[in-house]
Amino acid sequence: MAIRKIREIGDPVLGKVCKEVKEITPRTRELIRDMLDTMYEASGVGLAAPQVGVLKRIVVIDVTGEDPIVLINPKILETGGEQTGNEGCLSVPGKSGTVTRPAYVKVAAYNEDMELFELEGTELLARAICHEADHLEGHLYVEKVEGRLRDVNEDWEEEE
Numbered sequence: 001m002a003i004r005k006i007r008e009i010g011d012p013v014l015g016k017v018c019k020e021v022k023e024i025t026p027r028t029r030e031l032i033r034d035m036l037d038t039m040y041e042a043s044g045v046g047l048a049a050p051q052v053g054v055l056k057r058i059v060v061i062d063v064t065g066e067d068p069i070v071l072i073n074p075k076i077l078e079t080g081g082e083q084t085g086n087e088g089c090l091s092v093p094g095k096s097g098t099v100t101r102p103a104y105v106k107v108a109a110y111n112e113d114m115e116l117f118e119l120e121g122t123e124l125l126a127r128a129i130c131h132e133a134d135h136l137e138g139h140l141y142v143e144k145v146e147g148r149l150r151d152v153n154e155d156w157e158e159e160e
């Protein structure tokens with residue numbers, strides 16, 4: 001188990017477009033394991049490779065705490081509906097904000113054996129897929145926040 005340092009907002013690596021993964025090497029597998037460890041250690045629901053300083057198109061997501069998903073070279077194929085809700089990011093510690101995302105997302109990606117698969121998500125999973133896909137393009141959710149960025153201990157409902 002290896003916990004990597006999570007890069008924070010202001011770090012230029014978070015603004016870069018990530019490169020496609022062409023093959024899975026032992027280093028790639030180690031990176032994915034470390035990303036999962038780092039995400040769980042930080043109690044996050046998703047983490048993208050640039051958040052640990054690696055400009056590769058890899059994300060890990062787990063919205064239940066027992067269902068790790070690895071998406072390599074993810075491509076969003078389809079979206080539907082809208083959901084508006086609270087969002088945060090391990091690279092923006094202590095903050096959260098209101099973001100509107102699709103209510104439904106269908107994504108194609110490769111797994112750790114470079115096999116192509118499709119995944120559908122709604123609610124938090126749809127939100128996480130979009131949030132993590134944005135990281136791979138060098139975007140943070142703070143660019144999409146409606147209103148202002150809040151401290152996490154504020155009750156966001158009261159501001160509506």
Ligand code: NI
Nearest residue numbers: 088089090091
């Ligand atoms: Ni994030």
